[in-house]
Amino acid sequence: MSELMTPTLAGAAAGLGVAMPMGAMSVLLLQEAMRDRRTAVAAAAGIAAVDLGYAALATALGPWVASHISPVEAWVRLASAVILLVIAARGLAGAASPAPAPAPAPAPAPTPASAPASASAPAAAAPAARPAKAFARYVGLTALNPTTALYFAALTTAQGAALGTGPAGAAFLLGVGAASLLWQQALVTLGSLAGTRVPAGARVWTFRLGYGLVAAYALKIAFPLPTLG
Template sequence: MSEMWTTAVAGAAAGLGVAMPLGAMGVLLIQEGMRDRRNAIAAAAAVAVVDLAYAAVATALGPLVASALSGVEAWVRLVSAAVLMVIALRGLWASRSAGAEAGSADDPVAPPGRDAGGPARTFARFAALTLVNPTTALYFAALTTAQGAALRGGAAGTVFVAGVFAASLVWQQLLVAASGFTGARIGARARAWTFRIGFGLVAVYAVKVALPLP
């Protein structure tokens, strides 16, 4: 049971690592919350569902890759850790910009128009915007390949993915709830700190999966 709790916490931390950096998608959620709360809830759910899908695919394939490379597990972990660290450092560098609007794990695209439609259309639009970002897929692929054996059991993989989904969904819904207080825009300083915290989690993960060194 304690191992499952550890796996769940690891999944939640991974979900926060990919969700917390606040760029275009986060700003879009806040703007959507100011316009229509129902649509914003659907949009937040869409982002979390895409995070879940990427995590599920990576969790299914990661242990297979690790098994195929049996005998060089330490080097697989080191390469995966290097990929995660590059993602983290790139995000942290982006946070130095006063007006950081992009470069987060969930938002490589520019904001769409203001015509949102109903909740179903909003869900589809936000899901499509999140799906086009390859960094999210790369993030989960590196993380789950490095963890390999730990996620090899079906139950462990399911718990990990559930943790990712829960953390991502809670964070996105918090942005929607906060939209009524923060307005349609969020200050550059606050956005930079969400970058630092989110990508800081990714950097911690990178160090964790790299140790012990080969």
């Protein structure tokens, strides 16, 4: 069990690294939580599902790629580290001037007391279908972000040997999925309590912490550095 703790923690760090920076999807999730918590919970699950899906695809292909490039494995690790450092640098640079939080969504108009029961019935039934639609919508929106795919591809290719066994790969994915889902659900809780009124400074620090994890991961996989000759 102890040998699986390392890939699990590595996966958790990777999941937080991609999930914590509060970008456009986080703001949308906060807005969703203001309108309806159940819908936001489904939306958060959709975001985490894409993170897990990209991680699973990269984990499946990473060891195969790594096994075919063993003569230049150190250089591949260095290239992957450079990609991650570029992602981190771009994210940290953007954290200096975060976009202002959008205005809260207007509250729905109250239903007139005189409305017939048959007219209000569809409105009452509509929320039941919203979580599934929100899940699909957020899966599609998150999947369009190529940075997530590139992030996990760089990570898993650089650690192909460590993730080569089934249990280690599964433990890594467990860490990724759990960390991403817990963070997204924490945003849902925050959104339902405080709406989008998240201080700009707090958003900046989520960028710094999230991309700081990415940078730390990059340095971890870069060493030992390749040698010439």
